[in-house]
Amino acid sequence: xxxxxxQYVRPASIPEAVVALQRQNSKVLAGGQSLTxxxxxxxxxxxxxxxINGLSELAGIELRGSELWIGAIxxxxxxxxxxxxxxxxxxxxxxxxxxxxxxxxxxxxxVGSIAHADPAGELTAVAALLGARIHVxxxxxxxxxxxxxxxxxxxxxxxxxxxxxxxxxxPVLDSSWGSSCVEVARRHxxxxxxxxxxxxxxxxxxxxAASIAIFSVAGTPVVIDVLDVCTENEKLNLKVQSxxxxxxxxxxxxxxxxxxxxxxxxxxxxxxxSNAESxxx
Amino acid sequence: MNxxxxxxxxxxxxxxxxxxxVPARRLLSDFLRHDxxxxxxxxxxxxxxxxxxTILLDGKPVRGCLIFAVSVSGSNVTTVEGLVNNDxxxxxVQRAFHESHGLQCGFCTPGFITTIHAFxxxxxxxxxEEAREAIAGNLCRCTGYQNIIKSVxxxxxxxxxxxxxxx
Ligand SMILES: Cc1cc2nc3c(=O)[nH]c(=O)nc-3n(C[C@H](O)[C@H](O)[C@H](O)COP(=O)(O)OP(=O)(O)OC[C@H]3O[C@@H](n4cnc5c(N)ncnc54)[C@H](O)[C@@H]3O)c2cc1C
Ligand code: FES
Ligand code: FES
Numbered sequence: 001x002x003x004x005x006x007q008y009v010r011p012a013s014i015p016e017a018v019v020a021l022q023r024q025n026s027k028v029l030a031g032g033q034s035l036t037x038x039x040x041x042x043x044x045x046x047x048x049x050x051x052i053n054g055l056s057e058l059a060g061i062e063l064r065g066s067e068l069w070i071g072a073i074x075x076x077x078x079x080x081x082x083x084x085x086x087x088x089x090x091x092x093x094x095x096x097x098x099x100x101x102x103x104x105x106x107x108x109x110x111v112g113s114i115a116h117a118d119p120a121g122e123l124t125a126v127a128a129l130l131g132a133r134i135h136v137x138x139x140x141x142x143x144x145x146x147x148x149x150x151x152x153x154x155x156x157x158x159x160x161x162x163x164x165x166x167x168x169x170x171p172v173l174d175s176s177w178g179s180s181c182v183e184v185a186r187r188h189x190x191x192x193x194x195x196x197x198x199x200x201x202x203x204x205x206x207x208x209a210a211s212i213a214i215f216s217v218a219g220t221p222v223v224i225d226v227l228d229v230c231t232e233n234e235k236l237n238l239k240v241q242s243x244x245x246x247x248x249x250x251x252x253x254x255x256x257x258x259x260x261x262x263x264x265x266x267x268x269x270x271x272x273x274s275n276a277e278s279x280x281x
Numbered sequence: 282m283n284x285x286x287x288x289x290x291x292x293x294x295x296x297x298x299x300x301x302x303v304p305a306r307r308l309l310s311d312f313l314r315h316d317x318x319x320x321x322x323x324x325x326x327x328x329x330x331x332x333x334x335t336i337l338l339d340g341k342p343v344r345g346c347l348i349f350a351v352s353v354s355g356s357n358v359t360t361v362e363g364l365v366n367n368d369x370x371x372x373x374v375q376r377a378f379h380e381s382h383g384l385q386c387g388f389c390t391p392g393f394i395t396t397i398h399a400f401x402x403x404x405x406x407x408x409x410e411e412a413r414e415a416i417a418g419n420l421c422r423c424t425g426y427q428n429i430i431k432s433v434x435x436x437x438x439x440x441x442x443x444x445x446x447x448x
Contacts, residue, residue, distance in 0.1 A: 101418030
């Protein structure tokens with residue numbers, strides 16, 4: 001099927017974009033890799049599309065103080081290969097290798113993926129786990145939203161009508177931190193049946209922080225502090241299972257997802273620890 | 282209903298400047314097929330999963346069905362038609378598909394050719410595993426994947442042996 005009619009606006013500046021977004025039933029068009037299928041299947045029919053691809057202020061990746069800023073039109077592929085990302089927030093790249101296929105990554109944006117708030121999205125989990133800040137501009141000026149307040153439900157964020165995400169900042173992780181992302185999908189490049197991002201800190205040989213974000217098992221990523229239980233697999237699994245409530249769908253049963261989570265959590269934590277060790281050495 | 286607003290979309294397609302006035306909702310894949318009459322680019326699923334519509338946008342492979350033509354006006358596009366040599370003979374990836382029986386009905390082939398063309402520019406000496414990975418985002422209903430992987434490796438071999446390829 002083909003998209004229904006919409007008015008197309010290609011603003012020349014961020015303020016122009018915000019003005020255009022005040023029109024009724026408007027939507028931002030970033031990479032279009034999630035939005036265009038929704039339009040073609042007529043699951044969405046916005047009246048106005050505001051194309052931000054020409055806004056050079058939203059391009060690029062920069063170190064800003066103790067944070068790594070990713071602009072709203074930086075493509076997944078650029079983020080995946082950017083040296084600043086690999087050095088300062090390797091988890092983003094660990095997760096991106098699971099996001100779709102290279103051809104989709106050439107056009108889709110990492111920030112768009114977060115704005116889309118897909119509960120199966122790898123970057124949604126990364127943003128939640130790291131406590132990323134989402135930079136927003138709207139009719140009443142600029143504001144920052146913490147990832148935990150941003151993801152409200154499946155495909156639902158706390159953005160209000162007429163707001164634009166200009167970029168997302170991630171805290172830089174020095175070499176005492178290690179991270180990993182693991183998932184199981186039906187086919188390579190598909191959305192995960194279940195997946196886990198893990199983050200640990202090792203100081204002088206001692207584990208001082210350990211947390212995980214589980215995705216594809218709830219409407220928003222489930223972030224859990226596991227420092228107290230992460231050396232005892234039984235306790236770890238009990239804690240994790242009590243905090244998730246996966247659904248059964250055509251791809252997998254809830255029980256199977258629980259089973260995957262058990263295995264993936266242990267695997268993600270092991271990998272994060274060896275990542276921390278390899279970063280310090 | 283008011284007539285739909287039209288936008289002038291100008292592209293350089295396979296080296297030729299081409300343009301047409303189209304509604305904003307025209308997908309790039311449809312722009313190429315319907316407005317520019319370049320029907321080499323195929324449309325299968327129209328929601329990004331099959332890869333048949335893959336074209337090169339400023340040299341990089343993207344899904345034609347997931348981009349609005351108006352959004353990329355001014356860009357350079359290469360389609361499967363643009364990967365033939367200037368004298369009309371088959372380009373190197375096309376030739377490899379021909380020699381290795383990399384196609385059956387041919388419906389998926391344009392998307393494979395463009396994807397593999399771009400992949401081999403980045404990785405001219407792929408292993409079989411890498412070749413498999415490179416085509417993981419494209420579907421073939423005739424399930425001829427074995428021969429498609431052979432075609433990737435054959436194309437790499439042909440490039441190495443200095444076979445003519447104008448692109
Ligand atoms: C075949 C296929 C497989 C995929 N597999 C995966 C996968 O495994 N994992 C995964 O995470 N993703 C996957 N994706 C989705 C892909 O990662 C998208 O690129 C991404 O989710 C959305 O980014 P985009 O730039 O394309 O956004 P768009 O499609 O342009 O926008 C998506 C939504 O977010 C809104 N939006 C985007 N940017 C902004 C902004 N700056 N401010 C406000 N709102 C904004 C839009 O209005 C829209 O509602 C897949 C896509 C396809 C087609
Ligand atoms: S037609 Fe574009 S991916 Fe299937
Ligand atoms: S050759 Fe028929 S679909 Fe691939």
